[in-house]
Amino acid sequence: MSVRERWLEKGLDVLAREGHRAVTIDRLCNELSLTKGSFYHHFSGVADFEAAMLEHFSYRETQRYVELAEAGAGDAPQQRIKRLQAAVVRGGAGSASLEVAVRGWATQDAVARTALEEIDRRRLDYLESVLQDMTSSKSEARAVARMIYLVLIGGYHHLPPMPMREISRLWDRILATLES
Incomplete structure (x- = not known):
């Protein structure tokens, strides 16, 4: 991992543990044992x-998941959505x-x-595009994508x-509506 990536990962780590106000240059320097000069070299x-x-x-919480879901070129949409679901579940509490x-x-x-509005749009667009391949109704694909996303975020x-296994079970129940 590059030094720049270490700065970013530590920033996200502190953000996740203590919130945005805790992400300070001094805090990051201390936790990474790096200098402010290093910070200003990269940012x-x-x-x-x-x-x-x-x-x-x-990238870490959206694009990487899309790449994992799309890993099997030419796979059926059901396989892609299951790979996405498995990757999200593995992401877990962190x-x-x-x-x-x-x-x-x-x-x-x-x-x-x-930034978050763009991330939400990209996530929903991807879910909808995969689900569109599973149903003939664009409106149904959009509705199911939103339900899955809202269950995850909620x-x-x-x-x-909510434990990831419970979120995954709800995801499965929502997907089952496409099959009925």
């Missing part, structure tokens, strides 16, 4: 770091706490909100967080 300032952190979150933290940050910060926000 022009806090705003640049936060933008990079959101981009890294987007992804849940990070997702909640990013959503909390987005309620306070316009840049984070804009399960993360539920206190205590």
Whole structure:
């Protein structure tokens, strides 16, 4: 892992554990045993770091899952959606706490909100595109994509967080509506 990636991963780690206000240069330097010079070598300032952190979150928690789901070129949509589901379940509690933290940050910060709106759009568009291949109705694919996504996000926000196996069971029940 590059030094830049270490900065970003640590930023997301602190964000997930303690929220946006805890993500400070001093805190990150201390936890990584790196200098402010190293920080400013990789980022022009806090705003640049936060933008990079959101981009890294987007890759780690969205694009990476899409890549895993699409790993079997030419596979049936049912196989792609199952690979996506398995990858999300493997992400587990770490992804849940990070997702909640990013959503909390987005309620306070316009840049984070804009980034999260784009992430939500990309996630829903991907789900809908796979589900569209499983049904002849675009509106049904959109509705099922939203239900799956809302169960996932809602399960993360539920206190205590809903276990991933329960979220997965609900996901299966929603998918079963396409088969009936």
